[in-house]
Amino acid sequence: xxxxxxxxxxxxxxxxxxxxxxxxxxxxxxxxxxxxxxxxxxxxxxxxxxxxxxxxxxxxxxxxxxxxxxxxxxxxxxxxxxxxxxxxxxxxxxxxxxxxxxxxxxxxxxxxxxxxxxxxxxxxxxxxxxxxxxxxxxxxxxxxxxxxxxxxxxxxxxxxxxxxxxxxxxxxxxxxxxxxxxxxxxxxxxxxxxxxxxxxxxxxxxxxxxxxxxxxxxxxxxxxxxxxxxxxxxxxxxxxxxxxxxxxxxxxxxxxxxxxxxxxxxxxxxxxxxxxxxxxxxxxxxxxxxxxxxxxxxxxxxxxxxxxxxxxxxxxxxxxxxxxxxxxxxxxxxxxxxxxxxxxxxxxxxxxxxxxxxxxxxxxxxxxxxxxxxxxxxx
Amino acid sequence: xxxxxxxxxxxxxxxxxxxxxxxxxxxxxxxxxxxxxxxxxxxxxxxxxxxxxxxxxxxxxxxxxxxxxxxxxxxxxxxxxxxxxxxxxxxxxxxxxxxxxxxxxxxxxxxxxxxxxxxxxxxxxxxxxxxxxxxxxxxxxxxxxxxxxxxxxxxxxxxxxxxxxxxxxxxxxxxxxxxxxxxxxxxxxxxxxxxxxxxxxxxxxxxxxxxxxxxxxxxxxxxxxxxxxxxxxxxxxxxxxxxxxxxxxxxxx
Numbered sequence: 001x002x003x004x005x006x007x008x009x010x011x012x013x014x015x016x017x018x019x020x021x022x023x024x025x026x027x028x029x030x031x032x033x034x035x036x037x038x039x040x041x042x043x044x045x046x047x048x049x050x051x052x053x054x055x056x057x058x059x060x061x062x063x064x065x066x067x068x069x070x071x072x073x074x075x076x077x078x079x080x081x082x083x084x085x086x087x088x089x090x091x092x093x094x095x096x097x098x099x100x101x102x103x104x105x106x107x108x109x110x111x112x113x114x115x116x117x118x119x120x121x122x123x124x125x126x127x128x129x130x131x132x133x134x135x136x137x138x139x140x141x142x143x144x145x146x147x148x149x150x151x152x153x154x155x156x157x158x159x160x161x162x163x164x165x166x167x168x169x170x171x172x173x174x175x176x177x178x179x180x181x182x183x184x185x186x187x188x189x190x191x192x193x194x195x196x197x198x199x200x201x202x203x204x205x206x207x208x209x210x211x212x213x214x215x216x217x218x219x220x221x222x223x224x225x226x227x228x229x230x231x232x233x234x235x236x237x238x239x240x241x242x243x244x245x246x247x248x249x250x251x252x253x254x255x256x257x258x259x260x261x262x263x264x265x266x267x268x269x270x271x272x273x274x275x276x277x278x279x280x281x282x283x284x285x286x287x288x289x290x291x292x293x294x295x296x297x298x299x300x301x302x303x304x305x306x307x308x309x310x311x312x313x314x315x316x317x318x319x320x321x322x323x324x325x326x327x328x329x330x331x332x333x334x335x336x337x338x339x340x341x342x343x344x345x346x347x348x349x350x351x352x353x354x355x356x357x358x359x360x361x362x363x364x365x366x367x368x369x370x371x372x373x374x375x376x377x378x379x
Numbered sequence: 380x381x382x383x384x385x386x387x388x389x390x391x392x393x394x395x396x397x398x399x400x401x402x403x404x405x406x407x408x409x410x411x412x413x414x415x416x417x418x419x420x421x422x423x424x425x426x427x428x429x430x431x432x433x434x435x436x437x438x439x440x441x442x443x444x445x446x447x448x449x450x451x452x453x454x455x456x457x458x459x460x461x462x463x464x465x466x467x468x469x470x471x472x473x474x475x476x477x478x479x480x481x482x483x484x485x486x487x488x489x490x491x492x493x494x495x496x497x498x499x500x501x502x503x504x505x506x507x508x509x510x511x512x513x514x515x516x517x518x519x520x521x522x523x524x525x526x527x528x529x530x531x532x533x534x535x536x537x538x539x540x541x542x543x544x545x546x547x548x549x550x551x552x553x554x555x556x557x558x559x560x561x562x563x564x565x566x567x568x569x570x571x572x573x574x575x576x577x578x579x580x581x582x583x584x585x586x587x588x589x590x591x592x593x594x595x596x597x598x599x600x601x602x603x604x605x606x607x608x609x610x611x612x613x614x615x616x617x618x619x620x621x622x623x624x625x626x627x628x629x630x631x632x
Contacts (some may be wrong), residue, residue: 339487351473
């Protein structure tokens with residue numbers, strides 16, 4: 001068995017459509033991947049040629065083809081041993097980078113910080129496995145912007161593994177902006193563990209990858225921990241985006257909000273599987289879930305799966321999922337005011353998606369998120 | 380006096396059901412017409428057909444607006460040509476704020492007339508003036524279109540839009556419904572402020588109380604899909620006193 005097959009085998013093999021939480025993922029392209037070995041580390045010249053410009057006000061980490069390549073925080077990163085494969089089969093692909101012998105890049109953060117993690121893909125052959133473990137000290141207050149840009153080689157996959165540990169009282173605002181070239185294949189994982197009174201708010205914008213699957217696990221392990229997960233998709237013809245969210249309430253008085261807004265244009269497929277579990281050790285938990293999809297064009301499909309599992313009597317929870325098309329009444333109202341059909345449709349779509357972006361407090365980050373989603377959508 | 384709107388033998392079906400069955404109507408420039416009639420008579424259908432709402436099928440007849448076939452125009456083209464529909468049930472559009480819609484609509488109209496987009500400062504000045512006339516607080520501008528508005532506020536917002544867009548033909552579908560007397564006066568004042576020799580207004584209403592404040596030149600009774608009777612303002616008073624039966628009986632005879 002070659003190294004590539006061995007990597008996958010040790011991770012538990014590729015998911016299949018028989019795996020309940022992978023049934024809407026684009027699995028065929030994954031099966032076509034010829035080699036799961038990591039792309040080679042880039043040369044210093046190749047990194048220099050990228051001419052990466054630091055964003056004012058942010059400390060940075062740069063990954064090029066999955067390898068830590070620089071940035072103002074690079075010297076603060078320590079390396080950890082490879083992780084063992086996850087027992088949770090839905091997150092087993094998170095082990096691939098470790099199994100490909102890539103170290104975990106660990107960054108410990110304290111105090112108030114603004115961090116930008118830029119992941120560039122140069123098109124070099126091989127899989128791109130950026131790995132980062134961010135450990136927030138107690139009461140740290142961090143804004144993290146994660147950007148993915150560039151192009152992947154044919155048959156390559158961006159498979160990032162981000163693990164976040166929030167100490168007691170720590171706050172993390174995490175903005176994930178995927179901006180790879182059209183047709184890219186992305187399979188990534190985010191796992192966050194929150195101690196008492198920690199707070200994690202994430203906004204994920206998926207707008208350009210051809211086929212993407214993001215699995216997010218949020219564990220509220222400490223009393224009073226809170227999470228807010230917001231995901232927005234605007235998929236064009238032929239694209240597919242699949243999200244799995246799992247939130248585990250494992251301590252008292254924890255709170256979670258899960259919000260998805262996805263638009264699938266003709267022949268696109270948007271899916272969101274949001275699984276919130278309130279265990280018996282989480283009395284006083286509050287969980288809200290709102291999943292909304294818009295199908296716009298022939299062959300568009302939106303699949304939503306809201307799930308709430310509650311094992312305690314003391315809980316406040318709500319969930320809802322709706323899919324539909326652009327409201328004809330609203331379209332006519334706007335047209336009666338002189339907006340042409342295309343402009344009216346764009347405006348309504350923008351209003352639909354904007355709902356999940358309102359929590360981005362930083363105006364510049366919000367503009368970047370809007371620009372990613374835009375593609376002619378931004379009015 | 381030139382006809383601004385000429386509706387001739389208009390037959391319309393909705394969901395396969397005939398609603399308008401040979402409606403004729405002529406509105407000259409500068410006139411205010413009131414269209415009254417029992418529930419289900421086709422008043423709102425007429426308003427929607429004039430504005431171009433999808434789902435309303437014209438099976439016979441014609442509508443000419445300023446000498447041009449109106450039915451061949453898309454809804455936005457009718458708006459650009461100066462037609463405005465005040466909705467009976469204005470929709471809510473969360474995420475699209477009132478200022479943005481107003482400015483976009485105004486600029487779309489200006490573009491059609493070969494004018495440059497309105498300057499932000501000038502726009503605010505224009506809108507503020509109109510909002511004062513409608514007794515609307517400026518905070519409404521930053522809210523979603525009709526989002527969380529009371530019924531009366533929604534109707535005021537419709538008139539505000541009309542005042543900003545200054546249409547040549549305004550069709551107001553039950554603009555007075557749900558308004559208290561003070562709101563009615565404000566709305567009526569807004570409508571009256573738009574009266575001009577080159578502008579016409581069609582008021583679809585159930586009640587003559589709006590007509591106490593906006594004096595119509597002509598009152599029509601629309602029933603059974605057609606205009607059965609027309610008259611001056613006194614017709615509205617008679618309908619208030621006698622109802623519609625006598626009109627229907629007269630038409631059947």
